Amino acid sequence: MMVITHVAVALLFAVPVALVEPSLAGPAAVGAFVGGALPDLDLFVGVHRRTLHFPVVGPALAVPAVGLALLVTTPLTVGAALALVGLGVHSASDALGAGEELRPWERTNTDAVYDHVGGRWWQARYVVPYDGSPRDLLVAVAASLPVLVVYDGPVRLVLGGLLGMAAVYTLLRRRLVPYFERVV
Template identity: 50%
Template sequence: MMVMTHVLVGIVLGVVATLFAPEAAPLAVVAGGLGGLVPDLDLYVGHRRTLHFPVYGPLAAVGAVGLAALAPSVETVALAVFLASAGVHAAMDALGGGLELKPWQATSDRAVYSHFHGRWLRPRRLVPYDGAPADLVLAGALAVPTLLLAGAPVDGAVAGLLVVATGYTLLRRRLATVWARLVHLVPPDLVEYLPNRFAVVHRAGGAPPSDD
């Protein structure tokens, strides 16, 4: 799923947390958004493996929520929201598409790496791929409770995320073709630093001629 959806999940978790711990606002909302974003910072260093923990992440979140319940404070609530958002991000990726450059082709059997199981989890494709229309619908649905419960400046941030998500969804397939063509401009000695889905295209030679 696209990072905008994950960030919106985190914001929702932060907003819900502040209903029970108003003193934690706005830090909890910021922590939730960051928790939804941080796992995808591994894009160029083992994407969906280095910072994604679909089992350990939720377990850590449960522990942090317990700590926040026993010793509520701005810091413990924010930590719980951050870990919950990051854990949900990794778990949600198992429900989406694979890691190939054009995930709508459904050729990859890798969704997210589970350090607990010591293997890649297969994509469930309930949301077919990041930037799919279903992904945008999910992002919109997540925005509703936030817009109802939160005020400015959270509403502005949510609206901005939806605008970016809409643009990404409209351009998603074309972007894949553009990326496939641009990757051939990368010098061979730098290919090892590319995400694997790009490196595969580079090594194969030739760029896909269409968005299909």
């Protein structure tokens, strides 16, 4: 899935915070944004879908972090909780997409995300056929709608801009492969 889809899904978890406690809407959004985007930094450092993806540890840490934020509600605990939720959901949900390859629609590599606890790759489920597929964009838009309704200001602006980029990426995804190959 596109990193923008992961950010949109993470921000969706910040919506209830913004509705219940508007003063914490900002920290929740920042935490969600960072946690949703962070795993894919391993595109640049280490092994993609492995170095910074934690499909078991991420969700396992998110649960106590949410508990702590409910008990001790401060901007920091709420931001940290949303960051871990974003990171955990991103990591685990990558298994719903394709394997790590430049032409994921060919399905030659079914390794989707690395489970450090089990010491093995989780296999791709192809619920979202590949990053930049129409269904990927659909998930991004669907997750974004409540966020765009509840949030205004910079969150709405940034997410709207990211969705525009996601739409362009989706249009060009298959044509971009030769350029990706040159970079790799």
